[in-house]
Amino acid sequence: MATTSAQYRSRAYLLLIPFFLVFAAIFMPWYPGAHGGKVNGLDYLDNFFNELSKGSAYYIDLQKEKVTRYQGQTFSTTMTMKSADEAATTAKLFTTNNIPATIENTRVSISGDFGTMLTIMLEDADLMYKNDGLAITTKYGINERQVLNSWYKSLGAMEKDLNKGKEFEKAKAVKNAMTKAIEPAYNYYGVEAKPVKDEVVLLIFALAFYVIYTVWYGFGVLFLFEGIGIRLEH
Incomplete structure (x- = not known):
């Protein structure tokens, strides 16, 4: 027996009404937040996947090991920052670590042991990755995110200088x-790392729900179109 338009519409309503009820529930602040309080479902899942991915994105110890080969190699460069304040902040990071730095307007000139410079930056990144921003703020008297941002820009300037000098390694x-x-230390700051094996049940549920929810909506729209006389064909 052929399915009537009314039957298609009924199927569409049976699918789409609970779909949008679940949709509304996802956006309600009912779920535990990363730092206490309640958040909506999207923020909860975003933090959940960040926690899982953080555990597999740690390469800092390996980078520390690799830069030991550059210990004792002198390096000097001049970096142009966007503002005088940014230049002052950058210079302070180096001088705090006993690396000479001079400022001329927005330009910062440094000279020191190349391996030591990289190691210092990697150690600060390690602290941030482990969410110990207080140790960085205490060391420099500067916001921990600003410290990592300045190190990132300094490295960018170093890379350009080295490529220009054909020191590609x-x-x-x-x-x-x-x-x-x-x-990654900057991006994952404040996120607690979790191994996938400890959260595999929730991970499978989240992925399965995403697939089912997408198909659920697709069939609801399909039946709705069929019910109002619009046929979807290949």
């Missing part, structure tokens, strides 16, 4: 420090 080491240490 050192430039690669600098690039790796940026992308595999400073950047």
